[in-house]
Amino acid sequence: MLISYNWLRELSGTTLTPLELRERLTMVGLAIDGVEEKDGDSVLDVEVPSNRPDCLSHVGIAREVAVIESGKVRPPSSKPVRAEGRATDLTSVEIRDTDLCPRYAARLVCGVKIAPSPAWLAKQLEEIGQRPINNIADITNYVLHEQGQPLHAFDSAKLGGQRIVVRRATPGEKLKTLDGVERPLDADMLVIADAERPVALAGIMGGEDSEISIQTTDVLIESAYFNPDSVRRTARKLGMDTEASRRFERGADYENVLRAQNRCVELICEIAGGVATEDTIDVYPSPMPSRRIAFRPARVENLTSLSVAETDMKSILTGLGIVHTEESHAVWKCVPPTWRIDIEREEDLVEEIARHFGYDKIDSELPPSNQSGEHQPRELRIRKLRRTLQILGFDEAINFSFIEAVHDNQFELIPEFNTEDSKHAFITLKNPIIENEVRMRPTLIPGVLNSLRHNLNHGVRSCRLFETGRIFAKSDSGELPNEREALSLIATGGASEENRAQAPRETDFYDLKGSLEAALAAMNRGPLRFTKAQAKHLREGQSAMILLADGTPIGSLGRLAESVSDAYKFRQPVYVAELDLTRLLAAEELPVQYEPLPRYPSVVRDLTILVGRQITLEELLRTIEEQQVDDCRGAQLVGTYEGANIPEDRRAVTLRIEYRSDERTLRDEEVEERHRGLIDSLLRQYSAQLH
Amino acid sequence: MAESQSQEDPRTQVEAASKAFEHEFERFARFTGQYAAVQGLTLDQAESEERALAELRTRHLGKKSVLVNCKKSIGRVATEGRAAFGQLVQSREAEIVSAIEQAESKLKDHIQSARTQRESIDVTLPGRRPRRGHLHPITLVRERLEDIFVALGYAIEDDCEIETDFYNFDALNIPPNHPARAxxxxxxxxxxxxxxxxxxxxxxHAMQRRGAPVRMIAPGRVFRRDTPDPTHNPMFFQVEGLCVDRGISMAHLKGTVAELLRRMFGSKTVTRFRPSYFPFTEPSAEFDFSCFKCGGLGCRICKNSGWIELGGSGMVHPNVLRAAGVDPEEFSGFAFGFGIDRMVGLMYELDDIRLLFENDVRFLEQFE
Structure with a gap:
């Protein structure tokens, strides 16, 4: 809000310069965004906290300045008016909905001459960013900025039946407001009506039909107190934000209704001529209760550590208009002024004293240390995961948590979310901000695909990204959705980089699989298993399900299907994985157990067999294990080969078998005999051939 | 006698062999002496000379050489001439060995230095390493913040991102008609x-779970309906801190925030508290810190004010304590919060925070 320094000085008598005020007001909680020199005056841009509507005026700021300087606010003075006649003879006021309008006052000024405002008034308004309109409108606006009380002037001649009725609108009613927009009204909106129709949106804006015009001679000045919630609701619903609504919705001063109106009428008579009615019609059926707060002065030091002398406390309270009486030495009874709607409890009074005594006088010390800190155990494990992926060349991505609904059935979700009725499992936003991004993501994959596309479009060819974050789906139990922590990896382009000495090699399935295995091994959660499985977004034949050692499925891994790739315009193979970290983090950490080092040497034998292409390494290894050959310590893959010189439906698999005894060194013939037996059973089981 | 007569005189043989060596050694003579002529040789030439020299050695000093044969025959020479003959053979042999070794040593040195030179590398070529990835700057700053607070005795907490109105508003003393709820x-x-x-x-959640006293921070994602622009995102990361105990005051709040900012922005950092308003704290304060760039003189980063606004804080509102089951008459506490994204933006001087969620690797690569 813009505050004129000269105007403020008239009201507060301040001796501080604009720049000093900037500093002092900031330190009592009224931050000054800027100070601008304007035509012999300075304009301060005050950032008023939302709980301080009392500061949305020059008088309001002057009160704070007066406390800062231990001074007093000088009430604005104007000439007493020449009054004649009774308002009740000319008009009437009826409040039908006192819940939304506890107080309404109307007074008339007859025989005014509408003209442009005098230069001083126009200049004053222009300085604080207000456009002058005509003398009557400008005076109401001036008083608003002086006192914080919004006022409205009606052309009395245009009020049907010479009546004011404050009521809720009836559905279907319309009102053309001063900005020329026709507004549809509903039964929740409070309006000011005449005998027939609405003439103003209560507390927000007047109607065009009853606007002051050059022909206007008699004006009705409205000064009222409207329910803050009602004004806020109506303004939001209609998308309006006016000087009046801004003040009413935060809370005006119901005891300032008549003072502000009187000030306005005096200025009208002085500037626009005319004769005011002797009285004002003030409808205020049930006066607002005043607040009494029990205040223990000791709480100031308890909460802030400031030791403030009681006399200082009292002078701050007095300066702020807070009436205080000592009920006992330890407890004071405080009654805040009607304009301070924010002061409701003891802590509020503590803040009032602390901010005027000075936050800068509060000591700075660490609280006594009596607890030990701890990381989230989950976070520490995820840190290991992040570090490993980083070393493996993955950059960390962070995407928004919302995605478009077009992705609904594009991706295989983690097993936890993969229910029959996936359409109804999504969490949907009622009010998205980015067009179409209505779903709380049930998968991280669309995010990393987007990030990949962004990078490929910017000339990057090789890219590895990972992201960890929440994914969401409806929950079968409880009120809240199911939130799971997920990990997604994506890789494309060259598998090794920054190394001229190596021949470039393209990323493939096994690169991503290896990275995933390495990252999860760093978390010590046991080995993962992979089985061939179909997934919506993955290419058939190059996709796998990821399982924990106990067979629990936790995600998918594979090459992106052509259909998805095409949609993203990827022209190179892309590999992507996603898994449920929550499930993984819940798994037991593997205990590390020492195994004695071998005392006797091992003997290794390589064997290459030709088997059907559908036979997996896992099957072969399992078979070898099942044979339980004496002293056989397991087998390892050396390599596979398919292509020239081999039938199309077969591939050659080379395995290295290790034999070792814990009792003695094995003899060659023994090894040979056992190896022979193993080979025979493999050949038999898989109708394989030695290669 | 007849036998010895039939053979050439051994002396003559020795002299002849010596002559023959001198003749054959002539081409290697240039490698001996003070001004050895090895410098002009390429590595290949030097190696072939070395081989030739080795052959020469075999020819003249090897098992089948004349000199070795003569040596064997010393015993058969007549006693009166034997000593002289022996001396002759040995001196000739020594001459040959010395000549060859001189040349050999020169050649070897040359070969070694030539080889070293040939095998020298350009140490400024790039090292061989796999491409390293980069953690997101938000993660980097978040981890630093977490470590600082763990060191100060705080537990790191988190909970759901989708919440009921009770936890998001009611329990935080946000009134039913507060605009934030809109x-x-x-x-x-x-x-x-x-x-x-x-x-x-x-x-x-943390107070309900742990009761009081409690010290915790909660870093995490939060959401507000802002259209993305250079200074706003509809999603960002925040850290919220809470310390509830007997006898906690605003001095502890100031001390804690000041300590954090010194650890993040340097030991000279000054923190300033200004009165402000938040529904969940009373009294409330916003905190600023002295600009780390200009030290308070005024620059672009601090918009010439010398201060950088960072976050909000205050003494936990009694209604909030009560909502979490903590008695405000027994316990008091402070809370503070600020945006991690904002801190990232300040630390790295980002001019557009939308970059944080584009995941452009050219951006991510800049953070270590």
Missing amino acids: SQDTFYTTEGLALRSQTSTVQI
Whole structure:
């Protein structure tokens, strides 16, 4: 809000310069965004906290300045008016909905001459960013900025039946407001009506039909107190934000209704001529209760550590208009002024004293240390995961948590979310901000695909990204959705980089699989298993399900299907994985157990067999294990080969078998005999051939 | 006698062999002496000379050489001439060995230095390493913050990102008609749940779980309905801190925030508290810190004020303590919060925070 320094000085008598005020007001909680020199005056841009509507005026700021300087606010003075006649003879006021309008006052000024405002008034308004309109409108606006009380002037001649009725609108009613927009009204909106129709949106804006015009001679000045919630609701619903609504919705001063109106009428008579009615019609059926707060002065030091002398406390309270009486030495009874709607409890009074005594006088010390800190155990494990992926060349991505609904059935979700009725499992936003991004993501994959596309479009060819974050789906139990922590990896382009000495090699399935295995091994959660499985977004034949050692499925891994790739315009193979970290983090950490080092040497034998292409390494290894050959310590893959010189439906698999005894060194013939037996059973089981 | 007569005189043989060596050694003579002529040789030439020299040695000093044969025959020479003959053979042999070794040593040195030179490398070529990835700057700053607070005795907490109105608003003393609750500012799901608009929600969960006293921070994602622009995102990361105990005052709040900012921005950092308003704290304060760039003189980063606004704080509102089951008469506490994204933006001088969620590797690569 813009505050004129000269105007403020008239009201507060301040001796501080604009720049000093900037500093002092900031330190009592009224931050000054800027100070601008304007035509012999300075304009301060005050950032008023939302709980301080009392500061949305020059008088309001002057009160704070007066406390800062231990001074007093000088009430604005104007000439007493020449009054004649009774308002009740000319008009009437009826409040039908006192819940939304506890107080309404109307007074008339007859025989005014509408003209442009005098230069001083126009200049004053222009300085604080207000456009002058005509003398009557400008005076109401001036008083608003002086006192914080919004006022409205009606052309009395245009009020049907010479009546004011404050009521809720009836559905279907319309009102053309001063900005020329026709507004549809509903039964929740409070309006000011005449005998027939609405003439103003209560507390927000007047109607065009009853606007002051050059022909206007008699004006009705409205000064009222409207329910803050009602004004806020109506303004939001209609998308309006006016000087009046801004003040009413935060809370005006119901005891300032008549003072502000009187000030306005005096200025009208002085500037626009005319004769005011002797009285004002003030409808205020049930006066607002005043607040009494029990205040223990000791709480100031308890909460802030400031030791403030009681006399200082009292002078701050007095300066702020807070009436205080000592009920006992330890407890004071405080009654805040009607304009301070924010002061409701003891802590509020503590803040009032602390901010005027000075936050800068509060000591700075660490609280006594009596607890030990701890990381989230989950976070520490995820840190290991992040570090490993980083070393493996993955950059960390962070995407928004919302995605478009077009992705609904594009991706295989983690097993936890993969229910029959996936359409109804999504969490949907009622009010998205980015067009179409209505779903709380049930998968991280669309995010990393987007990030990949962004990078490929910017000339990057090789890219590895990972992201960890929440994914969401409806929950079968409880009120809240199911939130799971997920990990997604994506890789494309060259598998090794920054190394001229190596021949470039393209990323493939096994690169991503290896990275995933390495990252999860760093978390010590046991080995993962992979089985061939179909997934919506993955290419058939190059996709796998990821399982924990106990067979629990936790995600998918594979090459992106052509259909998805095409949609993203990827022209190179892309590999992507996603898994449920929550499930993984819940798994037991593997205990590390020492195994004695071998005392006797091992003997290794390589064997290459030709088997059907559908036979997996896992099957072969399992078979070898099942044979339980004496002293056989397991087998390892050396390599596979398919292509020239081999039938199309077969591939050659080379395995290295290790034999070792814990009792003695094995003899060659023994090894040979056992190896022979193993080979025979493999050949038999898989109708394989030695290669 | 007849036998010895039939053979050539051994002396003559020795002299002849010596002559022959001298003749054959002539081409290697240039490699001996003070001004050895090895310098002009390429590595290949030097190696072939070395081989030739080795052959020469075999020819003249090897098992089948004349000199070795003569040596064997010393015993057969007549006693009176034997000593002289022996001396002759040995001196000739020594001459040959010395000549060859001189040349050999020169050649070897040359070969070694030539080889070293040939095998020297350009140490400025890039090292061989796999491409390293980069953690997101938000993660980097978040981890630093977490480590600082763990060192100060705080537990790191987190909870759900989608919340009920109770945790997102009611328990935080946000009145029923507060604008923050409007669907203009807060995201709602079709079930009427809110995307948490601040991580203060975790305060309540943590106090309910742990009771008082409690010290914790909650870093995490929060959501507000802002259209993305250079200074806004509809999703960002926040850290919320809470310390509840007997006898906690604003001095502890100031001390804690000041300590944090010194650890983040340097030991000279000054922190300033200004009165402000938040529904969940009373008294409330915003905190600023002296600009780390200009030290308070005024620059672009601090918009010439010398101060950088960072976050909000205050003494936990008694209604909030009560909502979490903590007695405000027995316990008091402070809370503070600020945006990690904002801190990242300040530390790295980002001019457009939308970059944080584009995941452009050219951007991510800049953070270590």
